[in-house]
Amino acid sequence: MDLFEGIDHIDMAVxxxxxxxxxYEGMGFRVTRRTDHAGGAVELRFPGEGxxxxxxxxPCVKPDGTRIATPGIRHIGLRCKDIRAAHSELSQRGYPFKNEPKYxxxxxxxxxxxxxPSGAxxxxxxxxxS
Known part of the structure; x- marks a missing residue:
């Protein structure tokens, strides 16, 4: 069963x-949204068709000076065809989840x-x- 359609997003601390x-804009990425996440985040769409x-x-550091991350990739998001089915299948295979799918x-x-295995x-x- 194909659980994934591709990479949804990559979260990176800078x-x-x-x-x-x-x-990244200079490389052809396009800003799609700015959010208040972690004190001010920017989402950019990778260049290319489709x-x-x-x-x-x-940010690595919140506006109040609290360091929340070191520079680098924090997580990768995998786009699921059906998140409930993917969660169920992977749970049955022994993958540890912190939570049920939440909206x-x-x-x-x-x-x-x-x-x-390394905690990423x-x-x-x-x-x-579904």
Whole structure:
């Protein structure tokens, strides 16, 4: 069973969100949304035709000075054909999930997180719940 349709997004922490956004825009990425996530994030669509993934840039340091991440990739989101089916199948195979798929109104998507053996987050992403 094919559980995934592709990469939905890559979440990356950066020291300067605006400088990094300008860097990726110069490469052909397109800003699609700015959010308050983690003190101010920018979402950019990868260049190319079709449904390209999003690169989400979040600050390493919140506006209050609290460091929340080191620079680098924080997680990868995999676009699911059916998030409930993917969650169920992977749970049965022994993948540990932190949560059942939950709806996030800000992004209008369903999300569920698991971790790889080294602790890196892999996020299942669904537009609709079956």
């Amino acid at each position: 020291e300067d969100v605006e400088a990094s956004a300008a860097f 449904q390209q993934p999003v690169l989400e840039l979040i 996030v109104a800000v992004t209008e998507r369903w999300l569920a997180n698991t971790t790889d 987050i892999v996020q299942l992403v669904g537009v609709q719940q």
